[in-house]
Amino acid sequence: MAARDGWGAAEPAGDPRILRAMRRFRFGLGTGRVETAGEFSDAVRRADASGYDVVLIPDHLGVLSPEVAMMAAAERSDRLRIGSFVFNNDFRHPVVLARQAASLDLLSGGRLELGLGAGWNVPEYEAAGIAFDRGGIRVSRMEESVRILKALFAGDTVDFVGEHYTITNHTLVPAPPQGADLPIFIGGNGDRMLAIGARHADIVGLTGFRMVKDVPVTEWFGAAAIARRLAHVRGAAGDRAHALELNALIQNVIITKDRRAAARKVVDEWGMAGFDIDVALDTPFMLFGSVRDIADQLRRYREELGFTYFAVGSVAGPGFDAVVEELAGS
Secondary structure, X not given: OOOOOOOOOOOOOOOHHHHHHHOOOEEEEEOOOOOOHHHHHHHHHHHHHHOOOEEEEOOOOOOOOHHHHHHHHHHHOOOXXXXXOOEEHHHOOHHHHHHHHHHHHHHOOOOEEEEEEOOOOHHHHHHHOOOOOOHHHHHHHHHHHHHHHHHHHOOOOEEEEOOOOEEEEEOOOOOOOOHHHOOEEEEEOOHHHHHHHHHHOOEEEEOOOXXXXXXXXXXXXXXXXXXXXXXXXXXXXXXXXXXXXXXXXXXXXXXXXXXXXXXXXXXXXXXXXXXXHHHHOOOOOEEEEOHHHXXXXXXXXXXXXXXXXXXXXXXXXXXXXXXXXXXXXX
């Protein structure tokens, strides 16, 4: 993979501790739930000024259209990359998504990062009248889509016959400036999603927990469980493991002098019955402490787990911006 801003040249295989140290921190700021153009502009300016690397736009009903919002972000900053976090594969045919992605990459000057997911929000499917297939079908469909997208971005003329998609003699026009190096992000926690990300994506993300009947399930939340998840990722990636960028979605940030009290408050509010507070204090998915405390935690998660790319949304305030200012580029 060619070098690009925010990424080193592809590193040779070797000691993972050394490889992790070679990759710098990156931060993504999520936005999309805004009511005015001025509010959106303020978020982009804030990301630019604080040293964030990417503006991330979710793909849900009830928020800004991600394609439009990403282009608007690119027009408001000539530095920030733009990313989908993440496109719902079931909302878009891969040929149509490839054209949208290529157009965004071209018009932003090669700054797109394409995040893709299999879809999970049942009420959105019901509201749109889209069938919500069982997980295995949705994930298989997404994997086919990723394979098609990568071939199109590489400039191939694609003939593809799969279980879910059939593509006949199609070449992508316009071509994305990043070509085959256009970074693809896939996130999740389950074995299959992470394995697909490991095989096909440039960036693999973990969210830490999943919701079951509105209750958070946290079996993959603590540092020890994360290490097992990442071992699965690296095993599935094989020879390309050294080139993967690892992302963590920060679910909560509280700048405080009393880390334990803040963690207890969040655990109680989220209804995480029986959850070990010490686990909440030792995870990249929730951050409690002073700006220096949190910066030191993120340095440790880079060294011990390999996370270098952290995404955060509305839970991040000026305190976390100060963390970004301290760590960005280091």
